[in-house]
Amino acid sequence: MSSVGAGAVRARTGPGDRRDTASAAGEGHLEVVGLTKRFGDRVALDGVSFSVPRGTITGFVGNNGSGKTTSLRIITGLLEPDAGTVLVGGRPVTDAFRAAIGYMPEARGLYRDMKVTRQLVYLARLYGMSKAEAEREVAAWTARLGIERYRSAKLKTLSLGNQQRVQLIAALLNHPGLLILDEPFSGLDRAAAASMSEILREAAGRGVGVFFSSHQLDLVDSICERAVILRRGTVVAEGRVDELRDRGSATIRVTFGARRAPTAQELSAAMPGARLLHGTTFAVPAGADDAGRVLRAALGLGEVTEFSRRRQTLGDVFAEVSDETGAK
Numbered sequence: 384m385s386s387v388g389a390g391a392v393r394a395r396t397g398p399g400d401r402r403d404t405a406s407a408a409g410e411g412h413l414e415v416v417g418l419t420k421r422f423g424d425r426v427a428l429d430g431v432s433f434s435v436p437r438g439t440i441t442g443f444v445g446n447n448g449s450g451k452t453t454s455l456r457i458i459t460g461l462l463e464p465d466a467g468t469v470l471v472g473g474r475p476v477t478d479a480f481r482a483a484i485g486y487m488p489e490a491r492g493l494y495r496d497m498k499v500t501r502q503l504v505y506l507a508r509l510y511g512m513s514k515a516e517a518e519r520e521v522a523a524w525t526a527r528l529g530i531e532r533y534r535s536a537k538l539k540t541l542s543l544g545n546q547q548r549v550q551l552i553a554a555l556l557n558h559p560g561l562l563i564l565d566e567p568f569s570g571l572d573r574a575a576a577a578s579m580s581e582i583l584r585e586a587a588g589r590g591v592g593v594f595f596s597s598h599q600l601d602l603v604d605s606i607c608e609r610a611v612i613l614r615r616g617t618v619v620a621e622g623r624v625d626e627l628r629d630r631g632s633a634t635i636r637v638t639f640g641a642r643r644a645p646t647a648q649e650l651s652a653a654m655p656g657a658r659l660l661h662g663t664t665f666a667v668p669a670g671a672d673d674a675g676r677v678l679r680a681a682l683g684l685g686e687v688t689e690f691s692r693r694r695q696t697l698g699d700v701f702a703e704v705s706d707e708t709g710a711k
């Protein structure tokens with residue numbers, strides 16, 4: 384949609400500092416260095432450092448209570464850290480930059496009793512748009528997200544998924560250089576998740592740094608270029624998703640014919656770390672050069688009917704670095 388996008392702001396010639404803040408937000412990538420935050424005796428963040436380069440989608444994953452929301456609130460300036468800094472382009476983040484961050488909080492931040500268009504136009508005006516411009520932008524975004532029929536409805540009457548879409552529009556209206564979203568995919572059906580991913584990709588394509596938290600590892604795996612994995616207030620892995628996948632140990636799956644299958648004990652004696660998955664199928668942790676060795680050992684133990692090397696997923700990496708089997 385040509386009327387919606389960062390270009391629309393850059394083309395603006397009118398007065399006001401919105402252009403300045405938007406371009407300030409476009410400078411350099413975001414870097415979080417050594418964030419520490421305590422709540423009473425509870426250490427929520429313990430020296431958290433990571434970066435969100437411009438033009439990338441970076442996923443933020445971690446179990447409940449690992450510190451994701453606390454980190455996001457510090458980046459957006461809603462919370463002060465006890466120690467650590469947030470840098471943009473190598474310099475401490477300014478209020479102008481913060482004002483230009485698009486933030487979609489997990490707890491809905493909009494007025495539940497206000498009509499959708501009314502509150503979005505109100506927000507857009509706060510960002511410095513004229514009434515006509517604000518109305519045009521809001522009309523364009525609500526159409527784009529397929530919620531035009533709810534423009535005159537009160538927010539609280541919308542489904543959770545549609546409320547998320549309104550919240551996303553609120554985060555995008557300021558044409559942010561950095562978009563921070565707390566669990567934007569939770570509660571969305573497939574179609575809504577697909578349009579959310581498309582909008583995030585488009586934003587990254589325009590050079591925006593997109594950073595979002597999620598419990599859905601498959602989703603982070605499929606749409607993010609980078610990921611940051613948090614465990615109990617500490618970053619345990621960070622980097623390109625494809626590199627993270629390659630970092631962990633791969634798994635080889637071996638299935639034996641039912642008539643000549645080894646017991647789990649026999650198998651783990653021959654191949655340390657092997658475990659029974661189901662029936663006569665076993666998973667064997669293996670490095671890049673191990674396939675031949677594992678196959679020879681398996682052939683020595685029984686009749687091999689299937690043998691495959693499985694690519695690591697982000698979920699596997701997460702389970703490895705967090706010692707748990709899922710993000711929840």
Ligand SMILES: Nc1ncnc2c1ncn2[C@@H]1O[C@H](COP(=O)(O)OP(=O)(O)OP(=O)(O)O)[C@@H](O)[C@H]1O
Nearest residue numbers: 422425426427445446447448449450451452453454
């Ligand atoms: N305002 C607060 N007062 C006291 N403790 C807090 C507060 N905010 C967060 N915490 C604690 O800090 C830790 C990190 O919480 P945070 O909400 O950042 O985790 P999270 O990774 O976002 O979790 P979730 O996935 O459940 O949203 C938790 O132990 C939480 O109970």
